[in-house]
Amino acid sequence: MAGRAAATAILALGASYVILKQLKNKRRSRSSFVLKDSMRLPRFAEPHRYDIELMPNLDTCKFDGKVAIRLEILESTDHIVLNAADLNIYEKSVSLRTSATRQVLWPTRIELVKEDELLILTFEDTLPLGNALLSMDFQGTLNDQMKGFYRSTYTVGGVNKNMATTQFEPADARRCFPCWDEPAYKATFKLTVHVPLDRVVLSNMPVNSEAVNGAKRSVFFEESPKMSTYLVAVVVGEFDFIESTTENGKVVRVYTEVGKKEQGKFALEVALKTLPFYTKYFGTAYPLPKLDMIAIPDFAAGAMENYGLVTYREATLLIDEIHSTAANKQRVAIVVAHELAHMWFGNLVTMEWWTHLWLNEGFATWVSYLAVDYLFPEWGIWTQFVDQTVEAFRLDGLIESHPIEVEVGHVREIDEIFDAISYKKGASIIRMLQTYLTPDVFQKGLSEYIKRFAYKNAATEDLWAVLSEVSGEPVEELMHSWTSQKGFPVITAKVHGKATSVELKQSQFLSSGVDGKGEWVVPVTVAVGSYKVTGSYLARGKISTIELPAASSESPESDSEVPSWIKLNIGQTGFYRVQYDEELAKRLRSAIASNSIEPTDRFGILEDTYALSAACKQPLSVLLSLMEVFQKECDYTVLSCLIDVSYRVHQVVNDALPAAAPDTKKFISSLFQTAAKKLGWDPIPGESHLEAMLRGEVLSALVSFGDEDAIAEAKRRFRAYVDDRRTSLFPADIRVAGYKAVIHDSKGSDRFGYDSLLRLYRESDLSQEKNRILGTVAASSDPLMVREALDFLLSPEVRSQDTIWILSGIGLEGREASWTWLSENWDTIWGRYGETTPLIARFISRIVSQFTSYEKADEIEAFFATNAPPALDRTVSQSIERVRIMAQWVKHVHQESDLVDLLKKLASGGEESSDLSRE
Ligand code: BES
Ligand code: ZN
Numbered sequence: 010m011a012g013r014a015a016a017t018a019i020l021a022l023g024a025s026y027v028i029l030k031q032l033k034n035k036r037r038s039r040s041s042f043v044l045k046d047s048m049r050l051p052r053f054a055e056p057h058r059y060d061i062e063l064m065p066n067l068d069t070c071k072f073d074g075k076v077a078i079r080l081e082i083l084e085s086t087d088h089i090v091l092n093a094a095d096l097n098i099y100e101k102s103v104s105l106r107t108s109a110t111r112q113v114l115w116p117t118r119i120e121l122v123k124e125d126e127l128l129i130l131t132f133e134d135t136l137p138l139g140n141a142l143l144s145m146d147f148q149g150t151l152n153d154q155m156k157g158f159y160r161s162t163y164t165v166g167g168v169n170k171n172m173a174t175t176q177f178e179p180a181d182a183r184r185c186f187p188c189w190d191e192p193a194y195k196a197t198f199k200l201t202v203h204v205p206l207d208r209v210v211l212s213n214m215p216v217n218s219e220a221v222n223g224a225k226r227s228v229f230f231e232e233s234p235k236m237s238t239y240l241v242a243v244v245v246g247e248f249d250f251i252e253s254t255t256e257n258g259k260v261v262r263v264y265t266e267v268g269k270k271e272q273g274k275f276a277l278e279v280a281l282k283t284l285p286f287y288t289k290y291f292g293t294a295y296p297l298p299k300l301d302m303i304a305i306p307d308f309a310a311g312a313m314e315n316y317g318l319v320t321y322r323e324a325t326l327l328i329d330e331i332h333s334t335a336a337n338k339q340r341v342a343i344v345v346a347h348e349l350a351h352m353w354f355g356n357l358v359t360m361e362w363w364t365h366l367w368l369n370e371g372f373a374t375w376v377s378y379l380a381v382d383y384l385f386p387e388w389g390i391w392t393q394f395v396d397q398t399v400e401a402f403r404l405d406g407l408i409e410s411h412p413i414e415v416e417v418g419h420v421r422e423i424d425e426i427f428d429a430i431s432y433k434k435g436a437s438i439i440r441m442l443q444t445y446l447t448p449d450v451f452q453k454g455l456s457e458y459i460k461r462f463a464y465k466n467a468a469t470e471d472l473w474a475v476l477s478e479v480s481g482e483p484v485e486e487l488m489h490s491w492t493s494q495k496g497f498p499v500i501t502a503k504v505h506g507k508a509t510s511v512e513l514k515q516s517q518f519l520s521s522g523v524d525g526k527g528e529w530v531v532p533v534t535v536a537v538g539s540y541k542v543t544g545s546y547l548a549r550g551k552i553s554t555i556e557l558p559a560a561s562s563e564s565p566e567s568d569s570e571v572p573s574w575i576k577l578n579i580g581q582t583g584f585y586r587v588q589y590d591e592e593l594a595k596r597l598r599s600a601i602a603s604n605s606i607e608p609t610d611r612f613g614i615l616e617d618t619y620a621l622s623a624a625c626k627q628p629l630s631v632l633l634s635l636m637e638v639f640q641k642e643c644d645y646t647v648l649s650c651l652i653d654v655s656y657r658v659h660q661v662v663n664d665a666l667p668a669a670a671p672d673t674k675k676f677i678s679s680l681f682q683t684a685a686k687k688l689g690w691d692p693i694p695g696e697s698h699l700e701a702m703l704r705g706e707v708l709s710a711l712v713s714f715g716d717e718d719a720i721a722e723a724k725r726r727f728r729a730y731v732d733d734r735r736t737s738l739f740p741a742d743i744r745v746a747g748y749k750a751v752i753h754d755s756k757g758s759d760r761f762g763y764d765s766l767l768r769l770y771r772e773s774d775l776s777q778e779k780n781r782i783l784g785t786v787a788a789s790s791d792p793l794m795v796r797e798a799l800d801f802l803l804s805p806e807v808r809s810q811d812t813i814w815i816l817s818g819i820g821l822e823g824r825e826a827s828w829t830w831l832s833e834n835w836d837t838i839w840g841r842y843g844e845t846t847p848l849i850a851r852f853i854s855r856i857v858s859q860f861t862s863y864e865k866a867d868e869i870e871a872f873f874a875t876n877a878p879p880a881l882d883r884t885v886s887q888s889i890e891r892v893r894i895m896a897q898w899v900k901h902v903h904q905e906s907d908l909v910d911l912l913k914k915l916a917s918g919g920e921e922s923s924d925l926s927r928e
Contacts, residue, residue, distance in 0.1 A: 048125055048419050049191060049362075053086040054141075056189050056196040058232070063158070063185070064203040064225075065173040065245055070151040070160050072173070075102075076186045077144040078196075082107075082136050089136075092183035092190040093121060093128040095149060095157065102146035103130065109137040126180075126420065128187050145187060154844045155810065157184025158243070161307035163266060165247065172246030174305050174320065176313055179363060179427075180420040182238040192237040192359050193466045199232040204245050211244045211264070213317040215299050233316065234296060235464045237359050242315030244303055251277055255284045259295055264303035265327060272327035275338060276302060279345045283380050284352075290379070291353045292456030293463065300352075302326060302345070307810055309845060310427075312344050314351035314373075321348075322810065323776035334741045335701035337777045339381075339388065346377035346384075358462040363417040365468050366426055367492070371413070371435015375443075378436075388698050392646045394440065395581045395612050399650070401433035402586070402620065405497055406520035409887045413438070413492040414469060424846045425883055430495075437584045438491045444582040445487070445532045445545075446480045454479040487547070490529040491584065498529050499586040499621075500548070502577055502593060509557050511535070511575060513548055518586050520894050522624035531585055538573030540607065574600040581613040588621055594631070601638050608644040615639070615647070619654045623661075623894070625901045630911055632658065633676075637915060641683045645699040645706075648684060652710045655680070659714070661895070662912070663821060664861045665902035669909045672916035678716040679918050681707050690722060692740055701742050708746035712753075713820075723750035731765050741778070748785040756791030763794055771806070783807065783814035792826035795819065799830045809842060816855035824859035828869075831856050835876055843878075850884040853877075857888040861895035 058079040065072040074096075082089075089105070098119065105114045118131035130143075151160040151173050161172050175185060183190040203225045204210045214231040221227075233241075249270040252262040261280050263273030280302060284295050297317040304323040312321040325344040328337065350373040360368050374397065381390045404410055413435055415426055443451040454476040458467070461475065469492060470485065477484040499518035504511050513533065517525025531548040537557050544558045557575070574596040577587045589597065597614055600606050606614070615635060622632040636655070642648050655677040662673045688704040711719035727747035730739035739747060751762030763786065770782045787798040801807065802815040819827045831838070831852060842849045857869055866889050873885045902908065 050092070050127075050189055050194075051088075051090050053084045054080045054082045054089055056080045056194055057140075058197045058199070059186070059188065060199050060201075061186050062201045062203070063243060065151060065158070067151075067171045067173060067205065067208075067245070070171065071148060072151060072158060072185075073146070073148050074186055075144070075146050076188075077142055078188070079140065079142055081140055082138050085135050085138065087132045087135050089116075089130040089132075089143065091128050091187055092126050092180075093147075093187040094123075094126040094181075094183045095152070096121075096184070096187065097148045098128065098187065099146045099148075102144070104144050105130075105132070105136070106142040106144070107137050108140035108142075126183055126190075147187065149184065152184070155307055155309040156845075157181040159307075161246075161305055163246070163306050165267060170247070172244070172305075174244045174246070175242045175315070176309060176320070177241060177315075178239040178313060179366075179423040180239070182241055185241075185243075188238050190238045191362070192239060193361050195235040195237055195359070195464065195466070197232050197235055198241055200230045200241075200243065201227060202230075202243055202245065203227050207247070208245050209248050209264075211242075211301055211303065211318055213240070213242055213315060214297070231298075236316050236356060240314070240316040240356055242313075242318045242320065244305070244318065244320070248303065250301075253277055253281055255281050255295075257285055257288060257294065259284060259298070259300060261300045262302070263326070264301060266304065266306070266323075269304075269327065272329055273302075273304075275328040276321075276326050276341055276345050279342050279384060280349060282384055283346050283349050286380050286383055287349060287353060287376075290376075290452060290456070291459045293353060293357070293459050295352060296357050296463075297352070300349075302348075307808055309810060309847065312348050314348040314355060316352065316356045319345075319348045324780055327776070329775050329777070332741050332773070332775050332778050334705060334744075334777070335698050336705065336742075339390075339698070339702070342381050342384065343377050343390075346380040347373045350376045350380070353459055357464065358459055359466050361466040361468045363423045363426065364414055366417075366423070367413045367431040367435035368467070368469055368472065370427065370431045371433075371439055374432050374436035375439040385698070389608075389645070392608050392612075392644070394436075395609055395616075395646060396649070397433040398437040398440075398581060398584065399616055400429050401437055401584070402497065402518075402616075403520075404429040404887070405434055405495060406518055406620070406624075407887055407890050408519065408521070409883065409890050410495040412495045421880060425880075427847070434497075434584065438488070441491075441532060441583050442476075442484070442488060444534075444580075446476065446482060446484075450480045451476070487530050487532070490527075494527050496525055496527045497584050497586070498527065498531060499588055499617075500531065500533065500577060501588045501590075502575070503590045504575065504593060510554050511557060512552070512554050513577075514552050515548065515585075516551070518620070518624070520620070520624050521890075521897065522626055529585070532583060533577060534579040534583065536576045536579045536610075538575075539605070540579075543579060574606075576600075576606065576610050576614070578610075578613060580607070580609045586617045586620060587613070588617065588626065594618075594635075598635060598638050601635075604641075608647050611639075611642075611644070612647050612650050615650055615654060619657070623657065623898050625897060628905055629658070629661070629902050629908060630905065633911060633915060636677075636680060639680055642680070643684050643687060643703070645703045648681070648703060649706055651680060652706060655710070655714070660821060660859075660861065661898050661902050662908075664895075665899040666909060666912075669912045672909075672912040674714045675916035676912060676918075678711055678714045679916070681711055681716075685711060685719070690726065690743060691737075692742070705742040705745060708743055709749055712746045712749045719746065720750045723747045724754075727751050727765075731769075744778075745781055745785060748782060749788055752785050752788050753790055755789050755794055757793075760794075763789065763797070767801070776811075780811060780814045783811055784818045787815050787818040787823055787827070788820050790822045792823065795823035795826040796830055799827060803834070803837065803841070809845065809848060812842070812848065813851045813855075816851055819855060819859060821859060824856070827856045828860075828865075832872055839876075846880050850881060853881065853884050854888050858891055860892045861899045863893060863896045866892040866896060 056078050060077040062075040100119050114132055116130040117133050120129040156176050158175050161174055180190055182188050200212050202210045206226050210228050212230045214233050217229045217231045219228050247267050248264040249267050250262045250264045251270045251273050254260050263277045265273050288294050302319045304326045305320050308322040311325045354372045355369040378390050378394050458472055458475040473485040496517045498515040501514045502511050517527035519525050533548045534545045536543045542558045546555050601611055618632050618635050621627045622629050639651050659673050663670045684707045712723050723746045726738045729736045755762035766782050773779055787795050789795055802812050870889050877885050
């Protein structure tokens with residue numbers, strides 16, 4: 010806000026843009042995430058209505074445009090400042106027609122400021138206050154960078170064709186038409202698009218009328234309600250669609266590539282039920298006359314919530330009954346529910362500025378689980394929500410994290426905050442608050458907030474104020490510590506003897522093990538000995554003592570010799586970790602072994618113990634003994650967490666005590682045998698969604714950890730499939746296990762696995778299947794073949810949007826080869842993907858994250874010190890911090906005496922195993 014006021018003041022004084030720029034440059038030292046040079050448009054005028062005409066040429070990939078903006082001049086000024094980028098503006102076409110004086114004014118100066126993406130119009134005299142109409146003609150390019158108005162490609166009957174589509178969030182509407190490209194400048198939009206006769210054109214609103222002009226068709230769309238520029242959308246191409254109507258009478262369509270409309274059915278069903286669900290939940294009807302959802306072959310994000318025309322990657326919208334997995338379906342449901350949530354939270358009520366992006370994304374993430382739980386109660390999606398919290402912990406435990414609310418100045422900084430903090434920490438603290446306020450009160454508050462701010466903008470404080478008003482709780486005070494500072498607490502819990510109280514101490518948890526300085530207001534919950542007895546408290550300050558719920562004597566354990574267990578953070582709804590003293594940890598271990606702890610809490614205990622171990626706060630042996638009590642685990646979410654933890658344990662042992670790595674793998678494999686036996690390799694008729702997902706995860710983990718039986722079976726089924734695509738031996742849910750098994754053994758001249766995978770890749774036209782293959786091709790144990798896979802990534806056969814999948818398959822065995830490849834090809838990679846920050850960021854984070862030594866951290870740091878631009882600072886420093894944290898863990902584990910013996914014991918299982926598992 011300060012920045013905007015400053016810019017306004019300077020320009021209002023009539024100073025030239027040069028002064029403004031000098032001021033900015035002085036501040037442009039990019040040392041921290043918080044930049045003070047807030048570059049917001051001066052509020053000389055505000056737009057009310059845009060009349061936009063676009064004429065894309067799908068052969069030359071250029072487009073012509075006209076815009077007429079009805080606006081109001083608010084301040085005495087001779088400037089109008091708005092945004093434009095990569096556009097040629099026809100100078101002679103720029104005019105301002107004022108209402109008051111009925112004059113047509115021509116600017117004396119038209120300036121395009123490339124660096125700040127501004128269009129500055131200077132007029133001879135001070136402009137009259139009040140309404141005016143600003144018009145101009147321009148030309149632009151349908152670019153290949155998946156932002157602005159861009160080109161995507163598809164093939165019909167072997168012929169390559171172009172389509173034109175838009176992606177404007179966060180700040181790329183200005184690449185399509187000159188506009189006030191900030192979320193707070195809401196206006197109505199009326200679009201007209203001229204397209205070839207045989208093409209479909211879609212936009213936010215329904216078509217009002219059409220006219221044919223020779224080889225072109227002019228399509229006039231209805232005027233939209235008031236909305237932000239980043240939500241405007243246009244798509245031109247060839248599509249099929251399926252449609253249906255919601256119970257409230259809204260027509261919903263899913264558009265797909267020609268011939269694939271059946272694949273839109275699942276998403277259509279989800280949308281049909283989700284819209285009425287949100288209508289009820291938010292207490293406000295879906296605000297637009299129709300909803301279209303469309304799959305775009307080249308797409309940078311996963312999906313985009315354009316008002317009334319939601320765009321998706323193919324993989325997040327389309328489901329093939331045979332080749333999609335249960336996990337693919339769940340992803341589609343979550344993504345659709347997320348984007349549709351934005352129709353209210355984001356589109357109807359919009360964040361005032363990008364600092365509040367987390368409100369949009371954290372909220373949509375949280376509420377998508379609510380909708381999916383309503384649609385598919387058997388999926389246990391709230392149990393799976395804990396993954397969101399953990400992924401947020403992983404980033405927020407770094408020194409290089411950032412607060413949820415971030416000051417954002419230049420548009421280039423916005424991309425960086427679409428991260429796990431805005432989405433996952435945001436969603437997690439909303440869940441924490443909802444639990445604290447109770448679901449009913451929370452819902453009341455939200456629907457009031459939506460009503461009050463509909464068609465307007467809001468900031469974080471506005472939401473807290475409404476929630477306080479409705480609940481009577483001090484929401485602002487409670488939430489401030491979570492949104493304004495980075496990090497989160499670990500709560501250390503201690504009891505003394507048979508005491509009835511627990512002593513809690515909070516400190517900031519950092520993945521490096523260092524104690525941070527942060528302090529939070531923590532809603533603590535506790536269960537004692539059974540879930541019948543629970544309590545909740547607000548812990549303020551460093552140390553607090555909570556009285557245990559008195560009824561604990563009634564718990565079943567009270568008669569037995571075993572004292573009651575105590576579990577904090579029931580259901581993992583709080584955004585904190587817990588460290589128990591030895592006695593409490595032991596009780597929890599036996600409670601898990603005796604199956605008296607709920608899945609989310611088992612998950613929490615395992616995940617916190619892992620994190621404390623990796624931060625060198627507890628020996629690895631403590632984690633290993635805990636893992637051992639999960640032998641019989643069959644819950645999907647808990648097992649996925651165990652698999653994840655196992656990969657990291659294997660990584661640390663592999664680098665600290667290589668001789669013990671085989672025992673580690675054996676021990677880890679033993680943990681999954683119960684589940685593997687129960688699930689088998691073939692779908693069981695009538696099985697649940699979670700069983701189908703778990704089968705895929707467990708079998709692929711067993712293959713990765715070298716379980717010989719699993720590898721042999723995976724290979725057998727893969728071969729059967731290569732020989733006959735119609736075989737039922739290789740259903741989609743187990744394919745990754747098969748792919749991993751054969752690629753791992755592809756080395757030297759034995760190219761069967763790699764070559765077969767490429768053949769399957771070329772054959773498939775389902776994005777999800779292609780991604781699955783890409784996700785494994787770089788997992789060979791032969792460095793040369795890893796390089797070959799990475800070279801393939803740069804070939805025209807892989808769309809830029811999909812390169813991330815290949816990177817995700819790189820493992821320990823391929824890390825050196827992939828780092829060498831990255832450094833050798835850096836210029837090419839930078840040249841190709843440099844404009845797409847999130848994509849290039851993955852190249853770094855994926856490859857760097859495999860390393861665990863200080864020397865490598867130094868080498869990587871030195872490399873990027875000279876090779877990476879500021880936009881990647883954050884990614885580079887986060888990745889290097891992670892390597893150093895791993896290096897520290899490796900050092901500790903290396904020094905941990907007895908580990909080799911312990912792992913041997915664990916690997917041999919049975920008699921020799923530690924006493925804990927038998928308690
Ligand atoms: N608003 C985002 C899309 C977006 C992301 C635009 C980054 C610009 C930059 C959209 O609502 C979104 O969050 N999509 C997610 C999927 C979601 C289920 C988490 C995505 O793209 O991954
Ligand atoms: Zn979103």
